[in-house]
Amino acid sequence: MAATRIACRSRALYVHAWPCIIAGCRTYSTALAQQPKPKPSSSSRSKAAPVQPKSKESAPKKSKTGADDLEEELKALDRMRRMPTVYPSTDLWGSPMASFDVQIPYDIRSMWNGTGTRRPFKAKDFVFALKHNVNNWLKNTFSMFTIARANAFPGLKNVQLRFRPATWRKLRNVQSCDPSSWLGPLRKIALETYRQTHVAIARQNEEVVKSLTAGEFQSKALHLMRRREKGHKWFWDITSDTSDPTLYAPDPTFMTRLRSFAMRLLRRNSSEQTHTVPPVTIVSIRAAEIYLAEQDPKVGHRLVIQALAKFDTTQVLKITDRHGKLVESELSKPHRVIQYVVLEKIGWYDSPWKLREQIYRT
Structure with a gap:
């Protein structure tokens, strides 16, 4: 440069x-x-631009803890409890619900004798059956206590829970056929409901079927009635003994049980010995407090009760065609029928016991 x-x-x-x-x-x-x-600069990131406070929506949300969820559920439950006072005609507790965990107990005596089975049972099978029966027995006892505390046994009034051996025997013995059993009236109600329902199905009486059934049992019964062939008539009946002496049998005493056990061991009079099978036995029962409003219901109690009943009867079903001729079938002859059906009672409804569901043994 x-x-x-x-x-x-x-x-x-x-x-x-x-x-x-x-x-x-x-x-x-x-x-x-x-x-x-x-x-x-006109940019919002310039230092001269005023800093705007962040809104609550744009702020990061805090994660909810288990305590917050529990508090919200308690608040919702409190609002539901107060709802009947605001809307008296609204029933928040009568919505359809799933069946309770009623269970069919295992017959350990039949498993031990090997009757009705094709394969021998192993030790683990007996352990599983014993645990299953004990679990069912504990739940039965707790449900019986819940029903007794609410004084909700059908056909009984002023059931008192006292610390006596007789009271606790009634609490734990659900399958008893004794006339003094707390479930004695329920067994008779179950048998009558079972009979009336099947007669109504045979006669195609939908009104009676809808009043005595609910849930899955009702849908299956209505489907069976509507798919029947036109012109056919059904006649259904129970042919076995269903009287009170058969329905109500006193509980065996200790000496009676010891004598029968000794006779089985000695195998004496095994062919002559007859055992009367009751037509109805309550094998499992559950109860829960579902009506949670602040005030007591105007009718009945707060519980929903579901009982699993075993029906062991001899039945006959005769079918005639449009010309009045008898349709030949195996059902037209007396045959033994064993069914496990769940009965339900909603305590705050002025309605009868209803057949809700049929359970099958696995």
């Missing part, structure tokens, strides 16, 4: 200058002074 001579009043000196500056006759200081100032 060539040196340019610049004249000054005091003296002459030589400096190095950029050609562009010389051409415009500007120095670095004048160029910096004439440079346009930057305009303030």
Whole structure:
């Protein structure tokens, strides 16, 4: 770069200058002074822009803990408990619900004797059956206590829970056929409901079927009635003995049980010995407090009770065609029928016990 001579009043000196500056006759200081100032940015990220507070919606949400969920559920339950006082005609507790865990107990005596089976049972099978029966027995006893505390046994009034051996025997003995059993009236109600329902199915009386059944049992019964051939008539009846002496049998005493056990061991009079089978036996029962309103219901109690009844009867079903002739079938002859049916009672409804579901042994 060539040196340019610049004249000054005091003296002459030589400096190095950029050609562009010389051409415009500007120095670095004048160029910096004439440079346009930057305009303030309109971006929200500029330092001059005011900081806006974040809204609650944009703030990160805190994760709910188990205590918060429990508190919300308790508040919702409290609102539901107060709802009947605001809307008296609304029933929040009568919505359809699943069946309780009623269980068919195992017959350990038949398993030990090997009757009715094709394969020998192993030790683990007996252990499993024993645990199953003990679990069912404990739940039965707790449900019986719940029903007794609510005074909700059908056909009984003023059931008192006292610390006596007789009271606790009644609590734990669900399958008892004794007339003094707390479930004695329920067994008779179950038998009459079972009989009336099947007679109504045979006669195609939908009104009676709908009043005595519910849930899956009702849908199957109505489907069976509607798919029947036109002109066919059904005649259903129970031919076995269902009288009170058969329905109610006193519980055997200790000496009676000891004598029968000794006779089985000695195998005496095994062919002459007859055992009367009761037509109805309650094998499992469950109860839960579902009506949780602040005030007691106007009718009945707060419980929903489901009982699993074993029906062991001899039945006959005769079918005639449109010409009145008997249709030959195996059902037209007396045959033994064993069924396990769940009966349900909603305590705050003025309605009878209903057949809800049929359970099959696995």
